[in-house]
Amino acid sequence: MTVIASGQAVHVVLFPMMRGEMTVEAQHLTELGNQARNADGMPDASKLSAADWARVWRSADRLSRAASDLASPAQIDVVGSQARIETDGSAWASPANEIKRYIDRDRGGFADRARDLGHIAEQFKRAANTHDAGLLGESAARLDEVCEACHLRFWYPDPKPVE
Numbered sequence: 001m002t003v004i005a006s007g008q009a010v011h012v013v014l015f016p017m018m019r020g021e022m023t024v025e026a027q028h029l030t031e032l033g034n035q036a037r038n039a040d041g042m043p044d045a046s047k048l049s050a051a052d053w054a055r056v057w058r059s060a061d062r063l064s065r066a067a068s069d070l071a072s073p074a075q076i077d078v079v080g081s082q083a084r085i086e087t088d089g090s091a092w093a094s095p096a097n098e099i100k101r102y103i104d105r106d107r108g109g110f111a112d113r114a115r116d117l118g119h120i121a122e123q124f125k126r127a128a129n130t131h132d133a134g135l136l137g138e139s140a141a142r143l144d145e146v147c148e149a150c151h152l153r154f155w156y157p158d159p160k161p162v163e
């Protein structure tokens with residue numbers, strides 16, 4: 001549970017949300033997107049069962065709720081994580097207090113990135129509702145970019161080398 005409603009205020013703890021529903025549901029959606037193709041790699045709705053399409057909808061709904069919480073004026077807590085960005089054999093990271101500062105100084109930009117995720121989640125739900133394998137594939141192909149757009153700006157705009 002990463003969102004705690006206390007009175008009117010929503011309180012988001014970023015790390016468990018990212019490690020939890022964001023990672024899990026994005027993975028489901030990517031896998032289901034790959035599954036919904038024929039041998040030539042073309043979109044093919046018949047490759048997904050009714051249960052699979054329902055799974056697409058549920059995963060998208062979870063991402064959509066997480067996106068709304070991130071776009072809301074929630075209190076966002078960054079507890080710090082062990083996450084490292086590995087490039088060319090070196091490890092990089094941003095301390096939790098820096099991540100918090102990146103977010104606090106541009107809540108509008110953070111909310112915009114969260115809304116972009118919300119829009120793509122809604123697109124996945126439309127694909128699920130209409131069993132549209134083409135739209136599912138397009139959405140899956142764009143999902144990483146949408147996650148990454150926020151990460152580049154608010155997670156590691158200026159990462160520091162770590163041991």
Ligand code: HEC
Pocket residue numbers: 014015018019022023026063070078079080081082083099110111113114117143146147148150151154155
């Ligand atoms: C609105 C901004 C935003 C969006 C959208 C977003 N993230 Fe994140 N994510 C962050 C920030 C900020 C961090 C670093 C904070 C932390 O790790 O505590 C992060 C960290 C992570 C981490 C590292 C967790 C760890 O510390 O081990 C993972 C994994 C992750 N995000 C997955 C995703 C996936 C998958 C998506 C898209 C489905 C996504 N995120 C979308 C802001 C976002």
